[in-house]
Amino acid sequence: MSFGWEAIRTEVLRRIRVRDWPPGGTIPTEEELAFEFGVARATVNRALRELAVAGVLERKRRAGTRVAVLPVRKATLDIPVIRQEVEARGQVHSFRLLAQEIRGVPVPVGSKLGIAAGERMIWMETLHLADGQPFVYETRWLNPSVLPPQAPDFAEISVNEWLVAHVGYALGDIAFSACGATAREAEVMGVAEGAALFITERSTWSAEAPITAVRLVHAPGYRVQTLV
Amino acid sequence: MSFGWEAIRTEVLRRIRVRDWPPGGTIPTEEELAFEFGVARATVNRALRELAVAGVLERKRRAGTRVAVLPVRKATLDIPVIRQEVEARGQVHSFRLLAQEIRGVPVPVGSKLGIAAGERMIWMETLHLADGQPFVYETRWLNPSVLPPQAPDFAEISVNEWLVAHVGYALGDIAFSACGATAREAEVMGVAEGAALFITERSTWSAEAPITAVRLVHAPGYRVQTLV
DNA sequence: CCGGGTAATATGTCTGCACATATTCAATCG
DNA sequence: CGATTGAATATGTGCAGACATATTACCCGG
Numbered sequence: 001m002s003f004g005w006e007a008i009r010t011e012v013l014r015r016i017r018v019r020d021w022p023p024g025g026t027i028p029t030e031e032e033l034a035f036e037f038g039v040a041r042a043t044v045n046r047a048l049r050e051l052a053v054a055g056v057l058e059r060k061r062r063a064g065t066r067v068a069v070l071p072v073r074k075a076t077l078d079i080p081v082i083r084q085e086v087e088a089r090g091q092v093h094s095f096r097l098l099a100q101e102i103r104g105v106p107v108p109v110g111s112k113l114g115i116a117a118g119e120r121m122i123w124m125e126t127l128h129l130a131d132g133q134p135f136v137y138e139t140r141w142l143n144p145s146v147l148p149p150q151a152p153d154f155a156e157i158s159v160n161e162w163l164v165a166h167v168g169y170a171l172g173d174i175a176f177s178a179c180g181a182t183a184r185e186a187e188v189m190g191v192a193e194g195a196a197l198f199i200t201e202r203s204t205w206s207a208e209a210p211i212t213a214v215r216l217v218h219a220p221g222y223r224v225q226t227l228v
Numbered sequence: 229m230s231f232g233w234e235a236i237r238t239e240v241l242r243r244i245r246v247r248d249w250p251p252g253g254t255i256p257t258e259e260e261l262a263f264e265f266g267v268a269r270a271t272v273n274r275a276l277r278e279l280a281v282a283g284v285l286e287r288k289r290r291a292g293t294r295v296a297v298l299p300v301r302k303a304t305l306d307i308p309v310i311r312q313e314v315e316a317r318g319q320v321h322s323f324r325l326l327a328q329e330i331r332g333v334p335v336p337v338g339s340k341l342g343i344a345a346g347e348r349m350i351w352m353e354t355l356h357l358a359d360g361q362p363f364v365y366e367t368r369w370l371n372p373s374v375l376p377p378q379a380p381d382f383a384e385i386s387v388n389e390w391l392v393a394h395v396g397y398a399l400g401d402i403a404f405s406a407c408g409a410t411a412r413e414a415e416v417m418g419v420a421e422g423a424a425l426f427i428t429e430r431s432t433w434s435a436e437a438p439i440t441a442v443r444l445v446h447a448p449g450y451r452v453q454t455l456v
Numbered sequence: 457c458c459g460g461g462t463a464a465t466a467t468g469t470c471t472g473c474a475c476a477t478a479t480t481c482a483a484t485c486g
Numbered sequence: 487c488g489a490t491t492g493a494a495t496a497t498g499t500g501c502a503g504a505c506a507t508a509t510t511a512c513c514c515g516g
Contacts, residue, residue: 004498004499004500005499005500017398017434023392023393029465029466029467030466030467031466039500039501040500040501040502040503041467041501041502042469042499042500042501042502043499043500043501045467045468045469046499048467049467049468055306059466059467059468060466060467060508060509060510061465061466061467061468061507061508061509061510062464062465062466062467062507062508062509062510062511063465063466063467063508063509063510064465064466064467065466065467070308070309070312070392071392072306072307072308073306073307073400073402074304074305074306074307075304075305075307075402076302076303076304076305077302077303077304077305078283078300078301078302079300079301079302079303080298080300081298084298164298164299165251172301173453173454174301174303174453174454175451175452175453175454176404176426176451176452176453177426177449177450177451177452178406178407178424178425178426178427178446178448178450179406179424180423180424194422194423194424195408195422195424196406196407196408196422196423196424196425197406197424198404198405198406199406206245207242207245218406220406221405222405222406223403223404223405224403224404224405225401225402225403225404226401226402226403232468232469232470233469233470257495257496257497258496258497259496267470267471268470268471268472268473269471269472269497270469270470270471270472270499271469271470271471273497273498273499274469274470276497277497277498287496287497287498288478288479288496288497289477289478289479289480289495289496289497289498290477290478290479290480290481290494290495290496290497291478291479291480291495291496291497292495292496292497293496293497
């Protein structure tokens, strides 16, 4: 019977689905389950912990483990680098750096990155192409202090790839939304003004300082998808 | 020094950021790290495993652990029930069931749920309101076989809430996209035709059968956001 | 009846050990 | 020289026991 913690996770999930253990109810303790399944408590713990981070169970010390009433579904998305995304479709990736200049950051960007508005950062405008067709229109604010003395040529290597290779791991947040194309976006992406476009916005910080804030405008038909 | 696996995870992350351990390079074995930090190997394992599922490390038996070259960022989103979402904004949730009827499923829906096109399912149209304003326009295909003999009145309880309470836990996938409002959507949501709308699509299955396929059309300005 | 302190309890984590399993490296044989 | 076989190795998972910690339940005094 004891086929590892994954078997236990599956069995627990089954009992929840069959309503042996109804939503809101507490399930047996780790010790009892360990005895029933003939495994160590650590093994049961592993299985239940995974189900808890998945949002299926809620666990509290002393109170025990209960089946979540409103299972807040957690979806995990992979956010790949754009080049990878294009190549995964079997297309050729290229990009054009349309603009790069020093500017004072506007208030919303500043507050999002946690710096004073008017602070001078690098502003860049990039168009990513898949097989020569517009794929993503990227506008970015970049903290110049993360760059080395002689800055790399971002017409050669895309900012994002340079950052993941040289600045290293960072925290950040991501937001998705929909927006009608502005005049500029319509022109660059080759769509009608007001067309519905999918937007990804990301901000990232290193341990010390804000790194970058990006807004990606995706070509029509773009989807973000998850297999749960 | 030994403050548990979280401290170890943090220290490993730090060394990666400082490029003590550069991208693509292998890091010391669990045993070596356990010795260095003065903890058991299981503790190191826990820390490294978490970083591996986060996409920061890549681990292979015998080959060792290496720092991911292209850290595929994984974003985790919470997908709450609509009522919770509205109430979290401090607004009052209500909904109106606009239509409910039996229909044969069209091809795209059928293939997504893995059933034959033309199979008869329940089709429903619901409008969710926040403080009386249109919030989400929901169209749904529902497998009648998950309902009890005398079906619940979905004008009283929203389908989604009935499902989470009575059908229980299911797998599914989620997709986000952007789309211009159709004539019907524009009318129901009170926006201009062609306005950019954020779309969420979900399909869910139980262990035995497909349960439901939903398309949620969100009011303008809607965002899905993640704190990583 | 209420509030505070205390004990009981379920989970969280750790240790030290063992064996399983995947993968690589090397040696051996045709 | 190439392919197959076999050992070496790093991670994956397991067990039993222990202590830590959060939270609840209970008792007792006011």
